[in-house]
Amino acid sequence: MKSLRFLFGHRSFSPLFWTQFLGAFNDNYFKNAMILLLTFQNAEAFGLSTKSLIAAASGIFILPFVLFSSVAGALSDKYPKARVGQSIKLAEVAIMILAGYAFSHASVNLLFVCLFMLGLHSTFFGPVKYSILPELVREEDLVAGNAYVELGTFLAILIGTVTSGIAISHPSGTPLILGGLIAVAVGGLLMSFMIPVIPGAQPHLKISWNPISDTWRTLKLALPQKAVFNSLLGISWFWFLGGALLSILPVLTESVIHANAGVVTYFLGLFTIGIAIGSVAAEKLSHDQIEIGLVPLGSFGMTVFLFDLAYAVSRVPAHDASLPLLTLREFLNTPDAMRISIALAGIAVFGGLFTVPLYTLMQSRSDRAIRSRVVGANNVLNAVYMVASAGLLLGFYALEFSLARIFLIYGALNLMVAFYIYRVVPEFLWRFMTFVLSSLLYRLKVTGHENIPREGSAILVSNHVSFIDWCLVGGAVKRPVRFVMYYVFFQIPVLKYFFRDSKTIPIAGPQEDAKIFHAAFRSISEELKKGELICIFPEGGITHDGKLQSLKRGVEHMLKSDPVPVIPMALSGLWGSFFSRYEKVLWKKRPRRLWSRVELRIGKPIPAHEATLERIREEIQKLKVRD
DSSP: OHHHIIIIIOTTHHHHHHHHHHHHHHHHHHHHHHHHHHHHTTOOBTTBOHHHHHHHHHHHHHHHHHHHHHHHHHHHHHSOHHHHHHHHHHHHHHHHHHHHHHHHTTOHHHHHHHHHHHHHHHHHHHHHHHHHHHHHSOGGGHHHHHHHHHHHHHHHHHHHHHHHHHHHHSTTHHHHHHHHHHHHHHHHHHHHTTSOOOOOSOTTOOOOOOHHHHHHHHHHHHTTOHHHHHHHHHHHHHHHHHHHHHHHHHHIIIIIIOBOHHHHHHHHHHHHHHHHHHHHHHHHHHTTSOOTTHHHHHHHHHHHHHHHHHHHHHTSOOOOTTSOOBOHHHHHTSTTHHHHHHHHHHHHHHHHHHHHHHHHHHHHHSOGGGHHHHHHHHHHHHHHHHHHHHHHHHHHHHTTOOHHHHHHHHHHHHHHHHHHHHHHOTHHHHHHHHHIIIIIIEEEEEEOGGGSOSSSOEEEEEOOOBTTHHHHHHHHOSSOEEEEEEGGGGGSTTHHHHHHHTTOEEEOOTTTOHHHHHHHHHHHHHHHHTTOEEEEOTTSSOOSSSSOOOOOSHHHHHHHHOOOOEEEEEEESOTTSTTBSSSSOGGGOOOTTTTEEEEEEEOOOBOGGGOOHHHHHHHHHHHOOOO
């Protein structure tokens, strides 16, 4: 199985996976053990009560992410990432030895020092973890790598949280905690030495230790690429939402459901396993490519289940405070248990679908020389959003909003953020449409994808079989594609806004509308000069008999001003489908071949000086398989 090969047999990825898994386990093992110690010993320190100390703990852990993420990213860009990771893991061993001493002496002050240092450790390891991933796995395995990193992280959170609770309640709890922390840290250190050493991306980079100016400079690195920056915003929004939900779970359990801590652990497990399932599902649905079309699907799913959770919570009857708290078994026997459980799990599963493509897009679209600093910028934004989420939640509590109303507000906010992101970066929505058509209505197989250049301009040419050829090609090619489309389609009421936002170029014949004709070729030339991919269907119309027609001279016109490679492609399996012209009247058709097999074959690039109409047609015909 691919998952087992990745986790245990991949020489480059496996050590990174287990290093980050053990680190995430230790983070949560330590934090939960510390919170339980503070709670059950009614500890006080720094003049603060137990409740205030617990509230302050989250802020102490997040603070290093705000202050030092930019420095952490710069170090990972300057030096070999594996060496940076090994140094961080060595420091983790020292932190855990100190933490063990703090636990054995019940020193609250020292525990808070260790908590800050552990946050610092995570701050510096984050850019290593995400920026080295594209250097350790093949491009087609990048989605899988991110999926398994997310899976490992959330499973480590769950296991670390649960086992720390078991350890601290044991009669020999302190030695168990001390031994566990140090043993896991040493295991992470040993795994880090197996990560391949790759030279630093920017060895002459100067490190700035001014957290304010350097953080702002780091954020500006991500601004030029809208897709990357909005990916950072999307990831941060997920942590905004997830942080709020995880904070609400104990309140929901105690105040609304009137249940004990076992139900909190159950909810945490549901959420964690849901994220893991969603992450793996994102990898399976992506078919070895970055499928950012899953992002709208994920955000829509989260919104639906947030609204459903609000409704489910509003139906929970008031409880009698004098009665004992419900156990997990008793809760599961209540009428509301199943719906609340499904809603929480649904939010988590669609959250996994939402985040994995965003992490992958952030990595793949960022230049290698600044990738670690972009990850650092992401960590800064994540921390800021989580702090803002905590502040908003405190405001809701101060206004005495019910939890049902709070879930409803978060659902509405999630919907608004989704509309904003897809309006600013329509590529997400474009890819969603192509994903639905290519994955749900058809079984699309792509061969020859290696013939598409990873960067630089080219002209893609394909036969024209159906009304959705552009959608299938757009879904199959990993890079953004600028399509050239007959201008009449831009007059369709709803689709015209979609085509405009996706930078589709309208074209008309020179005799039909000379103004549109010349404007189209100016736009095509501008896009090619910027290094973009242009796709055109040179037959000039959809085939009426399934055969390849003669080609128009538009491609020759493009090559005169911009001599770029021409990449022939051929679609097969669409002739006779609902969207082809197999029958004359579209609305009388039946979907004779729903979810039928469709293939896109991509040929080798033709140099500009060899790209005559005869040569292009000959190459498309060779690739074409009769329907």
